[in-house]
Amino acid sequence: MAENEYDVVIVGYGGAGAAAAIEAADAGGSVLVIEKFGDGGGTTRMAGGNIRSVLDAEKMIDHFHALCDGTTDRESVVAHVEGLARLPDWIERRGGLMRSDPSEKLGAPRKSGPPYPGATPGTGFPGVVGADGIGLRYRWPKNPRNGLSRGAAAWAMLAENVGSRKIDVITETAVKRLNRDGFSGRVTGLVAEQGGKEIEVRAKQGIVLSSGGFSWNPELMRQWLGVAVHSAAPPHRNTGEGIVMAQAVGAALWHMSGVVMSMGIAVPEYEATFSFHIKERGFIMVDRLGKRFCDESKLAGHSGGLLLDGRDHHAALRRRLPSYVIFDEATRLAGPIIATERGFNTDAGWSEDNSMPIEKGWITSASSIAELAAKLDLPADALAETIDSYNRGIETGADPFGRGAANAAPIEKGPFYGVAVWPTLYNTQGGPRRTARGEIVDPWGAPIPGLFGAGELGSIFNTLYPGGVNYGEAFVSGRVAGAAALGATPK
Ligand SMILES: Cc1cc2nc3c(=O)[nH]c(=O)nc-3n(C[C@H](O)[C@H](O)[C@H](O)COP(=O)(O)OP(=O)(O)OC[C@H]3O[C@@H](n4cnc5c(N)ncnc54)[C@H](O)[C@@H]3O)c2cc1C
Incomplete structure (x- = not known):
């Protein structure tokens, strides 16, 4: 294999990027992950890590689809819920621990009294169709193997699994733009900045953009949200470059006002x-x-x-x-x-x-x-x-x-x-529009060959956020995109 050439190249080493890398490696591809900071983890590592469990898949699909207000195709919601249902097993088989919170009780009325804001068991929108299909939050209890809980435990599990596979990870390397074949329109590689110099990497099968949203880009916030606001996410990581790079090769955007x-x-x-x-x-x-x-x-x-x-x-x-x-x-x-x-x-x-x-x-x-x-x-x-x-x-x-x-x-x-x-x-939802298979599409709905998206970059969710879904989506959509780049489905 030529130097700087991989089957799958993944942009951003957070939850979605790590899940994509694991899945692409398991599908037999050579994989490179590129991260602009000195370490991976992104928002995933410091988040609460709560993931909604599936009580009734059909109802959950109805509910999420309704919350998307007609902006997301049902097939994508179905793919998300199916992936969510399989997630606990996938995580436990890879050394992670997830448990629903025993102190929560589904169907119980919201208790009166502090703290404020209080957490709602199930969905944040109990009046919307299918709400009773949403289960309790899965959390990451302290893992006796490493003493870590919440996002830190989730990230340790992902990083261990990346480390134990043949996956190359380069850090302190910011991806700047995508290369596209002028004749076929296929995305064939990318240009990144490393130590003040530009490097080129070729992707034989596909590139997965998993570089997060734009919680740290005031200009994108002003344009799409009307005001630049503060962020609780790790400073200056998710600055929206992946979104702009996708736009530059003709991607349609969706959910840009969802936050x-x-x-x-x-x-x-x-x-x-x-x-x-x-x-x-x-x-x-x-x-x-x-x-x-x-x-x-x-x-x-x-x-x-x-x-x-x-x-x-x-x-x-x-x-x-x-x-x-x-x-x-x-x-x-x-x-x-x-x-x-x-x-x-x-x-x-x-x-x-x-x-x-x-x-x-x-x-x-x-x-x-x-x-x-x-x-x-x-x-x-x-x-x-x-x-x-x-x-x-x-x-x-x-x-x-x-x-x-x-x-x-x-x-x-x-x-x-x-x-x-x-x-x-906490995070933004907008970014390049993708299909149920993670393919990034152009404004007419046609997949841009060789380009895939995952995680909060172009989430399937829009302005109504039921709580605890972006985390699960990082895992599920990362797995789907990593496999799809090789023409496979998640194992
Ligand atoms: C305080 C807090 C608590 C949260 N709790 C929950 C929760 O309990 N449940 C839930 O569902 N959601 C929660 N969220 C949201 C959720 O954690 C995120 O949406 C999710 O982890 C995003 O995963 P990701 O892989 O898409 O992005 P990230 O994990 O943010 O990873 C993106 C990575 O891409 C890198 N990157 C960016 N640009 C480039 C570039 N140009 N080149 C190379 N690398 C680049 C970044 O440095 C980063 O490491 C929380 C968010 C916050 C802030």
Whole structure:
């Protein structure tokens, strides 16, 4: 084989790239994975790692298909659900451990009370057709072999399986563009930048683009989402190059406005945000005018950020950018106001009682509401009136936004605290459109020969995110694309 020539070349060494590499190697191909960072893992390694289980495949297909709002063909949804059903076995046979969470119970009504945002067993859209076909989340418990759990455990399993096969991996090499045969239109290779120099790699059978979405590309965010927002994903990895490269060889795009957008706390010392997750009831959220705008107990974990980036139609201003969470001493002492166990900044040492972020000035504290308003640059009278109205609502049972008493506690005893929260991307869904076999297609639906896509780059999901599906999709679509590049189906 000529140097720099492989059957299958995979762009991006995250979950989808690793699954594609394993499958392509098992199908007998020579495989190269190219990663722009010094190590693999991408978002996959630091994520929660939750994967939805299949309770009733037909219903699950109906449900996911309905959530795609007519933008995804049913065949692709069927392929996804079939792959999902086989995934636990595939993972366990390769040394991984997945279990559904025994503390969750399907069909149980969402329990009232903290934390907020709360997790929904099953799908995030229980009213949509087929919802009862969605099972509990599979999680990655601590694996006794290596002591790892969640995304770290998932990544260790994938990396071990890549390492034990004849798969070449090169890191610190950023793929820049695809080469295409001018006559046949086939994608034949790529150009990457390594150590300041360009290298060329030929792909005899196919290239799999698995370089993630555009959570770290402000220009693509402005163009497709209307605003550049923060991200909780690993900084500067998923910058959308794969999407642009696919466009340059004629790919159709889909789901570019689909996002998983939560709420996060941004601080100067860390580029990625901390995921907002509050453990007690004594809190409200206000806009930049000091006014509440929602029932804060019903904030949705995967789309709460969308509520914050809305624009005032008359003034053309985004008055909830940022919004402020205001809370009291009891809530401060009830536990960290972020998710400490997942995400990129788990090493930050955010203390249980939130004293560390207060000392650092990430959370503002004050002895009175007036002082807090001044420090946060919020209108003091408006903030005082908002808090009075919220406290009165608890007494009378008539919260202006319908927040139930079981989910609210008065904000009365200082010190008082405030922190800015921002819309925060977990991941984007948009990218090159692909078929059920992972083939990237042109705007007329014809596969571009030699080009495949997997993972959150061009996800089959659109704007309605049921929770816990991008992770499973990275595995399933990676497997499909890796095999399809060799004309095979996953083993
Ligand atoms: C905090 C957090 C928690 C999450 N938890 C869950 C969860 O519990 N369940 C769930 O379903 N989803 C979850 N997600 C989303 C999910 O983890 C991702 O969508 C999924 O892991 C994406 O996998 P991927 O392989 O497509 O991309 P990634 O794992 O991000 O891999 C892409 C790789 O491509 C590389 N790359 C990019 N550009 C280039 C280039 N030009 N050349 C070479 N390499 C390149 C990147 O460096 C990266 O390593 C979470 C996301 C976040 C941020």
